[in-house]
Amino acid sequence: MDNAHRSYILHIGTIGLLAALFFVLPAYHVGNLSRIMVLAVYAMGFNILFGYTGLLSLGHALFFAAGMYGLGMAMNTFDVAAEPAMLIGAICALLVSAAIGFLALRTSGVAFMIVTLMFAQAGYLTILYFGAHTRGDEGFVIPQADRIFAGIDITGETARYFAALALFSIVFLIIMYLVRSPFGHTLVAIRENEERTRMLGYDTVRHKLAAVIISGTISGIAGAAYALLFGYAGATFATVQYSIFPLLWVLLGGAGTTLGPIIGVTFMFYLIDLSSEVTQAYMLIAGVALVLLTLFAPQGLAGELRRRVFKWLP
Amino acid sequence: MAAVNILTTKGLTKNYGGIRANTDIDFELQRGKITALIGPNGAGKSTFVGLICGRFPATRGEVFFEGRNISALPAHKRIQLGIAYTFQITSVYAGLTLRENVAIAARQRLGTDVAAVTTKVNAVLAQVGFSDRADQIAGDLSYGHQRVLEIAMGLAQDPRLFILDEPTQGLAESEIDDFVALLKSLAGDTTILLIEHNMDVVMRTADQITVLEFGKTLASGTPEEIHQNEAVQAAYLGTPTDA
Numbered sequence: 390m391d392n393a394h395r396s397y398i399l400h401i402g403t404i405g406l407l408a409a410l411f412f413v414l415p416a417y418h419v420g421n422l423s424r425i426m427v428l429a430v431y432a433m434g435f436n437i438l439f440g441y442t443g444l445l446s447l448g449h450a451l452f453f454a455a456g457m458y459g460l461g462m463a464m465n466t467f468d469v470a471a472e473p474a475m476l477i478g479a480i481c482a483l484l485v486s487a488a489i490g491f492l493a494l495r496t497s498g499v500a501f502m503i504v505t506l507m508f509a510q511a512g513y514l515t516i517l518y519f520g521a522h523t524r525g526d527e528g529f530v531i532p533q534a535d536r537i538f539a540g541i542d543i544t545g546e547t548a549r550y551f552a553a554l555a556l557f558s559i560v561f562l563i564i565m566y567l568v569r570s571p572f573g574h575t576l577v578a579i580r581e582n583e584e585r586t587r588m589l590g591y592d593t594v595r596h597k598l599a600a601v602i603i604s605g606t607i608s609g610i611a612g613a614a615y616a617l618l619f620g621y622a623g624a625t626f627a628t629v630q631y632s633i634f635p636l637l638w639v640l641l642g643g644a645g646t647t648l649g650p651i652i653g654v655t656f657m658f659y660l661i662d663l664s665s666e667v668t669q670a671y672m673l674i675a676g677v678a679l680v681l682l683t684l685f686a687p688q689g690l691a692g693e694l695r696r697r698v699f700k701w702l703p
Numbered sequence: 704m705a706a707v708n709i710l711t712t713k714g715l716t717k718n719y720g721g722i723r724a725n726t727d728i729d730f731e732l733q734r735g736k737i738t739a740l741i742g743p744n745g746a747g748k749s750t751f752v753g754l755i756c757g758r759f760p761a762t763r764g765e766v767f768f769e770g771r772n773i774s775a776l777p778a779h780k781r782i783q784l785g786i787a788y789t790f791q792i793t794s795v796y797a798g799l800t801l802r803e804n805v806a807i808a809a810r811q812r813l814g815t816d817v818a819a820v821t822t823k824v825n826a827v828l829a830q831v832g833f834s835d836r837a838d839q840i841a842g843d844l845s846y847g848h849q850r851v852l853e854i855a856m857g858l859a860q861d862p863r864l865f866i867l868d869e870p871t872q873g874l875a876e877s878e879i880d881d882f883v884a885l886l887k888s889l890a891g892d893t894t895i896l897l898i899e900h901n902m903d904v905v906m907r908t909a910d911q912i913t914v915l916e917f918g919k920t921l922a923s924g925t926p927e928e929i930h931q932n933e934a935v936q937a938a939y940l941g942t943p944t945d946a
Contacts, residue, residue, distance in 0.1 A: 582794060
């Protein structure tokens with residue numbers, strides 16, 4: 390069995406496992422897992438840029454929020470149906486990421502981190518500034534009656550779980566395909582040695598811009614789906630915190646691995662969930678766990694697995 | 704239609720602040736030949752080839768490749784025209800396998816044709832004797848082997864013009880012999896521009912030699928002509944500690 394087959398089985402198996410979990414897990418965990426899968430889509434978007442292209446953005450909340458508000462405002466302010474609103478959310482994220490990519494890619498390294506952080510902060514303040522339309526910090530609820538996608542009411546636990554799983558699976562498989570494609574290999578080449586890649590005849594600027602747009606658009610789709618599935622859009626999702634989360638998830642799960650994002654989100658979600666049962670200082674426990682993981686598994690959980698056991702892991 | 708010269712430069716100049724790295728270099732590179740670029744350290748050799756392939760922007764001057772003015776093209780466009788460039792300071796993908804290193808180089812031209820890329824990669828790895836280590840990580844190779852990998856990446860591009868910046872630096876004697884044989888086997892189809900400090904390699908391989916000093920052309924000619932040129936002897940060959 391060659392690596393392509395193994396990878397294929399692994400990805401299909403992961404999706405199958407997530408589908409099966411619905412039938413065995415208690416309702417509480419099913420609800421959690423719906424949320425985890427949508428957030429994992431966000432993490433997968435971030436991973437394209439950070440894990441595969443080697444560009445660290447500290448402003449991905451802007452793309453997440455662009456998708457979320459694109460959908461939310463289309464539905465709330467303009468009474469658009471859920472399906473076209475989803476598309477509008479994705480297009481908003483695409484346009485925003487194209488503009489940010491065009492500007493921010495004039496910098497690199499630390500400057501790139503700062504520029505993306507500043508743009509995201511500007512985006513957050515814009516949402517607050519137009520509070521009359523966006524409802525600012527308070528946010529707004531998307532009415533249950535409107536949350537019907539392709540004729541299915543996605544407010545129920547079952548429908549929501551499978552909607553989240555469907556979105557997760559599509560993005561998961563696209564990324565599996567992407568990272569094995571010549572384009573994906575070129576992104577890795579840029580991550581490993583950009584100057585060498587340029588001097589092999591690749592247009593590295595164009596590749597990086599494409600990576601920002603793909604990454605930003607996937608993050609925006611996650612934002613739109615989050616608003617649609619959980620019925621709420623708010624400015625909190627545009628804060629710095631939501632730019633840092635995907636970085637933590639991807640670092641913990643394994644940057645530059647296809648499985649890393651879902652592993653990282655699940656791990657961090659339950660780390661906070663379980664430690665908050667024990668103590669109010671749950672972030673302390675979460676922090677210690679993060680430090681330990683960074684010390685002993687610097688490539689993340691999936692990265693460590695790849696290094697030690699499964700060298701073929703995509 | 705093939706002109707004698709594959710590449711010419713006119714008045715090529717590069718200033719770094721107040722430092723004149725290259726001044727008004729007029730240069731002609733003969734098709735299918737091996738041309739060595741020599742000169743003392745700091746003479747501007749690496750800068751000159753960097754200007755040819757677009758790695759740095761020129762202050763002024765023009766570069767013509769196959770009769771076409773490529774002065775305004777960015778580096779990746781020039782490489783796509785059939786120029787390959789190997790770095791003086793080894794610059795391989797240290798975290799990737801040898802196979803993937805060579806594949807990245809081959810894929811730029813062959814694109815999405817997976818079978819063609821695989822064939823090319825296997826051929827190049829065999830050519831440089833790396834077939835049995837194809838799946839090693841490049842960063843684990845010895846320095847000399849990384850130099851060879853660097854050359855292999857150039858070969859995978861099937862270049863019309865192959866620019867090598869001090870390829871034998873850090874190679875063992877036996878590896879240098881292999882390299883000289885490889886270079887000679889390429890000549891004819893591929894034009895080679897070689898920056899080289901090892902005069903033995905230069906004399907064994909070069910059809911033409913150009914000598915740079917202080918960013919200017921000091922002399923050009925066949926190895927015999929250069930050998931007998933008094934200005935060159937004074938500047939370069941007469942100082943054996945320079946290598």
